[in-house]
Amino acid sequence: MPQHPSIDLATFPPGFRWSAATAAFQVEGSRTADGRGRSIWDDFVDAPGAVHGGATAEPGPDSYRRHREDVALLAALGVDRYRFSISWVRVQPEPGGPVLQAGLDYYRRLADDLRDAGVTPFATLYHWDLPSTLEQQGGWLRRGTAERFGEYAEIVAEALGDRIRHWYTLNEPVSTSLQGYAVGTLAPGRQLLFDSLPTVHHQLLAHGLAQRALRAAGAEEVGIVNNHTLVLPASGTDADLTAAAVYDVLHNRVFAEPVLTGAYPDLEALGIPPMPVADGDLDLISVPGDFYGINFYNPTTVAAAPQGGPIPFEIVPTPGAPVTGFGAEWPIVPAALTELLLDFRERYGDRLPPLVIGENGASFPEPDHVHGPVDDADRIAYLAGHIDAVGAAIRAGVDVREYTVWSLLDNFEWADGWTQRFGLVHVDFDTAQRTPKASFDWYRTLIAESRS
Numbered sequence: 339m340p341q342h343p344s345i346d347l348a349t350f351p352p353g354f355r356w357s358a359a360t361a362a363f364q365v366e367g368s369r370t371a372d373g374r375g376r377s378i379w380d381d382f383v384d385a386p387g388a389v390h391g392g393a394t395a396e397p398g399p400d401s402y403r404r405h406r407e408d409v410a411l412l413a414a415l416g417v418d419r420y421r422f423s424i425s426w427v428r429v430q431p432e433p434g435g436p437v438l439q440a441g442l443d444y445y446r447r448l449a450d451d452l453r454d455a456g457v458t459p460f461a462t463l464y465h466w467d468l469p470s471t472l473e474q475q476g477g478w479l480r481r482g483t484a485e486r487f488g489e490y491a492e493i494v495a496e497a498l499g500d501r502i503r504h505w506y507t508l509n510e511p512v513s514t515s516l517q518g519y520a521v522g523t524l525a526p527g528r529q530l531l532f533d534s535l536p537t538v539h540h541q542l543l544a545h546g547l548a549q550r551a552l553r554a555a556g557a558e559e560v561g562i563v564n565n566h567t568l569v570l571p572a573s574g575t576d577a578d579l580t581a582a583a584v585y586d587v588l589h590n591r592v593f594a595e596p597v598l599t600g601a602y603p604d605l606e607a608l609g610i611p612p613m614p615v616a617d618g619d620l621d622l623i624s625v626p627g628d629f630y631g632i633n634f635y636n637p638t639t640v641a642a643a644p645q646g647g648p649i650p651f652e653i654v655p656t657p658g659a660p661v662t663g664f665g666a667e668w669p670i671v672p673a674a675l676t677e678l679l680l681d682f683r684e685r686y687g688d689r690l691p692p693l694v695i696g697e698n699g700a701s702f703p704e705p706d707h708v709h710g711p712v713d714d715a716d717r718i719a720y721l722a723g724h725i726d727a728v729g730a731a732i733r734a735g736v737d738v739r740e741y742t743v744w745s746l747l748d749n750f751e752w753a754d755g756w757t758q759r760f761g762l763v764h765v766d767f768d769t770a771q772r773t774p775k776a777s778f779d780w781y782r783t784l785i786a787e788s789r790s
């Protein structure tokens with residue numbers, strides 16, 4: 339298959355890493371196996387009407403029982419690393435309570451099988467599956483949740499640190515704060531609007547505590563991964579510019595700046611309530627990571643909301659942009675990734691650690707059952723455009739070390755259930771049958787060519 343013409347592979351320095359990602363709740367299934375506890379996502383899928391089609395996240399790709407099939411696919415793909423997440427409630431069903439050996443054993447086997455296949459395990463400690471008992475006590479609204487997370491990090495570091503040397507602490511705290519606690523479209527489904535803001539600080543504190551625990555156990559590489567978007571004002575009016583600035587602060591800057599500069603942006607100036615910062619928190623949160631992770635999917639066009647609404651902005655379609663399977667919510671604008679990376683370099687300068695793209699990818703309508711190849715040319719175009727956009731940033735001097743496709747597999751797309759397929763590999767959700775798509779061959783060829 340010919341390489342996409344726009345990618346200049348010579349741009350990517352020797353040692354640049356090509357990876358693929360999944361997350362525990364989205365691929366594992368087996369929610370009650372071997373003593374696993376309950377998380378807010380178990381509660382969310384069990385709540386009538388919360389998830390599209392009543393999907394329960396089981397069995398789906400069934401990776402708890404079929405991880406060897408995943409490892410074989412990763413080996414065939416030739417990726418440097420596999421990004422997967424560890425389920426807190428498999429390892430410690432009740433926070434503060436005893437450790438569950440069976441859960442640790444699963445991740446130990448996964449890590450060992452990856453090593454044997456020549457793929458470096460890159461584990462995420464937390465990809466949205468908070469233990470239910472912590473949520474009952476207030477979840478990320480409470481500082482104590484960050485402390486429990488620090489203990490969980492110590493347990494995992496101690497048990498798996500000999501095999502897993504590369505770690506992401508938290509995945510996309512912005513999604514948890516905005517979708518989980520502010521508007522309620524993701525677990526735990528709360529609609530607290532601006533009252534959700536303490537969840538930002540407590541998650542960042544959890545990152546700081548976990549990073550410290552992982553380092554103390556000798557980890558080689560630790561960092562957070564944030565979801566960032568390029569915010570585009572819908573027009574040049576003062577109202578739209580202000581709305582865009584507020585959205586940029588809430589989506590990007592409250593998550594980036596404490597980590598990269600040790601301070602929150604000026605919230606008061608924008609009428610945003612203050613964070614519950616205690617002495618020493620920002621010192622801990624701003625201990626430099628070994629990398630800074632960025633998940634990027636799309637830019638966001640923001641307009642002022644009509645007067646009198648509960649939030650001062652609204653997200654509107656991005657004019658002229660093609661869209662993914664999610665529709666106008668997900669405009670496809672690869673150049674926005676270059677601009678975002680240049681903006682990070684400009685804004686944070688030498689305080690910016692090497693960057694890692696922790697997720698990038700797209701869903702498009704595809705059949706549920708296939709008998710033969712899946713021609714996902716639209717996914718190839720999306721990935722090629724964004725890889726090229728990373729290349730353009732590297733040529734302009736931004737230090738990016740890794741690119742990760744979301745996702746290795748079609749999987750449980752949260753509130754959208756089984757309806758959005760992001761995989762390089764098609765999964766039949768009735769049989770767990772895996773079928774590599776054209777994008778799998780395309781990515782495999784790109785990786786091989788970049789090394790030759």
Ligand code: GBH
Pocket residue numbers: 361364509510513517523524565633635697744751752753754760
């Ligand atoms: C990432 O989130 C996640 O890390 C990953 O788990 C996910 O599968 C992937 O991207 C694709 O979505 O709350 O109703 O707006 C990116 C942020 C969160 C954006 C879920 C889409 C849709 C549901 N995504 N959101 S809603």
